[in-house]
Amino acid sequence: MTDTLDRPFAPAEIETQCYARWEVHGLFQPKGSGTPYCIMLPPPNVTGTLHMGHAFQDTLMDILTRVHRMRGERTLWQPGTDHAGIATQMLVERQLVQEGGDRHQMGRGAFLERVWQWRQESGGHITRQMRRLGASCDWSRERFTLDSGLSHAVTEVFVRLHDEGLIYRGKRLVNWDPVLRTAVSDLEVISEAEQGSLWHIRYPLSDGTGALVVATTRPETLLGDVAVAVHPDDPRYAALVGKTLRLPVMNREIPIIADDYVDPEFGSGCVKITPAHDFNDYQVGQRHSLALLNVFTPDARIRDSIEVFGNDVVAGEIPETLRGLDRYAARKQILALLAAENLLERTDEHQLMVPRGDRSQAVIEPYLTDQWYVRVAPLAEPAIRAVEEGRIRFVPENWSKTYFDWMQRIEDWCISRQLWWGHQIPAWYGPDGKIFVARREEEAQSEAARHYGMPVALERDPDVLDTWFSSALWPFTTLGWPEKTPDLAQFYPTSVLVTGFDIIFFWVARMIMMGLRFMDDVPFREVHVHGLVRDAEGQKMSKSKGNVLDPIDLIDGISLEDLVAKRTRGLMQPQMAARIEKATRKEFADGIPAFGTDALRFTFAALATQGRDIKFDLKRVEGNRNFCNKLWNASRFALMQTQNPADLEGVRELLPPERWIIGRLQHCEAAVNSAIDQYRFADAAHALYQFFWNDYCDWYIELSKPVLREGSPFTPAQQCGTRNTLLRVLEAGLRLMHPVMPFLTEELWQRVAPMIGESGDSIALAPYPVADLARVDADADADTEWLIAVIRAIRSVRGEMDISPGKPLPLLLQAGDTHDRERVERYQSWLFALSRLASLEWLGADEEAPPAALQLVGDLRVLVPLAGVINVAAEQARLAKEQQRLEQDRAKTVAKLGQESFRSRAPAEVVAKEEERLRELDAALLQLGEQARRLALL
């Protein structure tokens, strides 16, 4: 005896305890001896919070994980978090600034302590949020990129790559963030078009015979100019190549050189060359053996004196008025100086690409420094081959093209960062600057002692590694590498990586390179690339736009006031607050209701169409919340019908509707399994929704009612079959839906499964349904579909004629074949109940029917007599419309069949189908025509 479910479906109540129970029972640890299946969680920022992108991605991974776990595979979803070097350090530094402090005052040790403390405070937040989402990670194996184990692995990789000559230290131009005062990689620089100016500056010829006009967007770098370049074939300047110019402001002589790099069409066709402050100029400088003159300090102020690299050059004195000025102040000042000397020819409005750091938003400066690099070419080559040869498959496939494009042009990777939070580089410097790379300081020291012939004091490189360096190792370091652990043997290569396209370069490509290098195998066999979650207008969600939705708010709900407060708090641009508040009040006038986790997850799945960005619409969550409610109530119904256990035992006879719904379930199971295996989550969600709502609820439950009703004419065996089917189909459906909607299905399954003798700790460990298409019964399907068609025909008359649903109707049937007669006989109970009939009578073939509304089900005439209930004019209008529709179809069909080429070239079966259609249309039109005539006589 089972208690019935409470009336309203309340997600909050069932979700919270459920997860705790799963975790306590260790349900998410790999079990059994099945095929290993493993997904690596892309480690989120340890101090971060869950955003919609995470929630979406986590939902997809959890669906996959749960399906495979239920299939009996040895399944591991490996969780962990990332130290997120720059992001976390910036955050803590901002906290310090608010407290009036500064990391440099604090010193490295104290600062790091402070960051660890922050990690301690906020570290568990995002993983707690993932639990709210139902993510079935094995938390007992949670890792953090700065754990000692992972840190050792990072050092090991660094040392090995260095020993193999794949990591080197070099001085070159890097992308320098002058606000953070660190180098960043190419990928961390975002170039965007901004409005600026193009200044045309006259550089006088040394011999006083005139001047060349140079166009530049960055006049402040003029101080470091070492040449002016023209195109070798440019006739305007051919004679001048080799001559010298007087560099304004600095009054230094610089040569005019010829180089292909110059586009004669652009500006004046003369380019100032500043090798230390521009990537192109650097190249030109290399080709022409020019000196590099650095004029900036690390925070992009003008130096007191020029720093010279390369050739001996008399760089000259920087005018005192410029020293120490910020680059933009210096720009202004230099322009003023030029204007004063009448060397500024003109200033044009000009759109240019401005490089900014993705974290700091500071304008990035090409800057000459010593950094550590990974020589990428030897790693990229096998990584390209792995995808070419199909050992890694991108889904959707087209992303492999993006991958190839990037990998084929990849440049060496700058991996050192001038930060404190991260893996400190295992390199030590001797007194003469000689580098000792080692796993431990003692190792470096003994090596140094050997080298110098005596012990010396070494200084460790203060820099840390790019966060992505440790992320690149994630698939094997989390499994225990460099130890040869059983986990590593079992779960590497992992099965699939689920990720957004935005980190294909940052992460995916680097994992492939590192995995192949250190594990000699790919890190994952498939990469499923999903789209971005955007707001309802298609805008990217961002704090500054104030359009961010918090997944937890969709689960628990939030009041309008709280939402407004949340969105306007802590803005970088506080002046946006008013606008954000207004938009928020308009879009969420009543706040956000609590939809529950399952509704949110179902929505993510339903929106996850192949590779496309998602416009997130609250209406969809609401609709799916309703679906959850439907599931809840349908289960209530099934349980109410089966309260007496005795009713479920004994002989069972399955009626055609039972056999039909069992068949529908098989089709649904096949569709869902196939969709999941192809990462077509939307298809899976759709199949579940349509099966459960349209087939099970709308039809099967309704069809079960006449059987189970009191005073029903059905035998106990038939009723027993119906009751069992109600439960068994529901139970299988719950298992089928569980990966998408884990909480609700667990709650319901715990009540439903025992009724049919199934039980277990959790639905999460119950077997995933597999379709058995042998259970599809074509006869039962045909009968049930016929029954549904007849009921629909009658309901349609009701609807269109505005007959009250409660009013019992007399029904007349005519024509049809023996099959129809048998079916009417067999399905009378259902016909009477589901279409509310008062009576049912057959008319003879030649018998004149009374005035009636006509519907056709194949050749069967379904007549609802007009007397007293029907508006003749309305029925006539309906008939006319129907006739018109059929006429149009008929005309098309006739035209097609009339084409000789169609008959001769189309496959016979297509032609036959077309002929059959024509026959049906003709028959239907005949019927409708006669009916119209009859009504006209009234």
Add this chain to the structure above:
RNA sequence: GGGCGGUUAGCUCAGUUGGUAGAGCGUCGGCUUUACACGCCGAAUGUCGGGGGUUCGAGCCCCUCACCGCCCACCA
């Protein structure tokens, strides 16, 4: 400049070997039918961006144009 994706019902989107277009939401009409009003029943709605081609037949294949979006790229 190169590459990728998109353009289908009022809105958001499906549409997997080419065979007369589907869903959700919204809209309209009717319902206290004892699982569910977070519901039930019924209905309406599309020159599938434009043009051309291949084919008996094109939303789907080919070419071309337009517009939108994204990624990459050293034009000062």
